[in-house]
Amino acid sequence: MRIAVAGGTGAVGTHVVELAREAGHEVAVLSRGTGVDLTTGVGLTEALAGVEAVVDVASTFTLDAQESRTFFGDTTRRLLQAEAAAGTKHHLALSIVGIDRAPHGYYAGKVLQEELVTTGPVPWTVLRATQFHEFAGQVHGSTTLGPLVLVPRMRSETVAARDVAARLVELVEAGPSGRVADLGGPEEAWMADLSRAWARARGDRRRVLGVPLPGRLGRAMRDGTLVSGPGADHGSTTFEEWLRDQAVQRA
Template identity: 40%
Template sequence: MKIVVIGGTGLIGSKTVAILRLGGHEVVAASPNTGVNTITGEGLKEALAGAQVVIDLANAPSWEDKAVLEFFETSGRNLLAAEAAAGVRHHVALSIVGTDRSDNGYFRAKVAQEKLIAPSGIPYTIIRSTQFMEFLGGIAASSADGNVVRLSPGLFQPIASDDVAANVAEVALAAPRNGIVEIAGPERAPFNEIVARYLKAIGDPREVVRDPEARYFGGRVEEKSLVPLGEARLGRIGLDEWLRRSQAKA
């Protein structure tokens, strides 16, 4: 089977490409640096020729509200039009758990991306994932005020990128759901406690403060804003195991 992975050289994309190639599939790792650009349309027609499945893992270069919305709307429209012309039979898109329940610019842009998919007429599956464990350092940095990190006690359920990639590959090879699948890590705990464990493990002395008013990239975090409300596929790698693996690689 020919599968095109948009964003195939990124964190999740490179892992997904490797899994699918091990399964014997013809996989195109498509990104601007491989000559495929979903914003300009460059290389899209050629990359999608003969493809049965397209996995959209594209990410915006800027998180500024207007820029990120324009990116996902333009990229989504161009990609879906090219897929329709190529006769693609399954569109898989990676989105975010709670994207319709939290008010920040990036989440609003992902909602806009999702809304383009169902009306396209292409059979699809949207995978909504919780935040990646690999982003914990960036989350701490974005929430820091000097030596204090202020975070909401809202529930958090981060997932390792290896588990995300495994789920993306599995969904891509299955029949389209024409709906949403949610994935999350195996552990659920308050946001501030997860980040405190992460910082302690890496020897970061900053204090994590529980602050119900703390924003997450500009959006307010309620108790269940960032975790699945219903059934979700759970990853196998817990935070402690992920930390051990990360430190071993380092």
């Protein structure tokens, strides 16, 4: 099958591209780096020629709700419009567990993305996943207080981006399936513990503190809103295994 991966150079997109090619699919990578800008539409029509399915794993880095809504709104509308014109038969979007129950700025864009996909002109699948194992590194060091590293107190169930990618390839092969079972990781942990382990593996011995964030978002982080619930599927790669694999790759 000819598949386009929007965001195919990102954390999960790289694995989707690799695994889809290993499975024998022909893959077009859509990113600004490959000459396709999903916010302006430059290069999109050409890139979708002959494409049967699009996996959308594009993203932007923002905590601002309006910026997030603009990015996911613009990119999703452009993709769906171009797919409808190209005769693409399946749009598969990756979303996040708990986005409609936690008032996080980035999640506002993901909620809009889901609305557009599920009411749009192209038969669709939406998979929600929990945070990737990589998230433990992304939160580490973004807030410091003297020698302390502060990490939100957050119940988490991180999953390997590669396990998410493997599920996305299965789903693209299955065809449009609507909202499918959420995908979580193999185990729950506090984010501060994961972040500390991530830092130790890199020789960073600064003290990591889990800090409760105030308000509804802080509560959602602590009360399990962001971990998968009953009926979810689970990736098999543990955080420890993922960390070891990262160390091997760095050596």
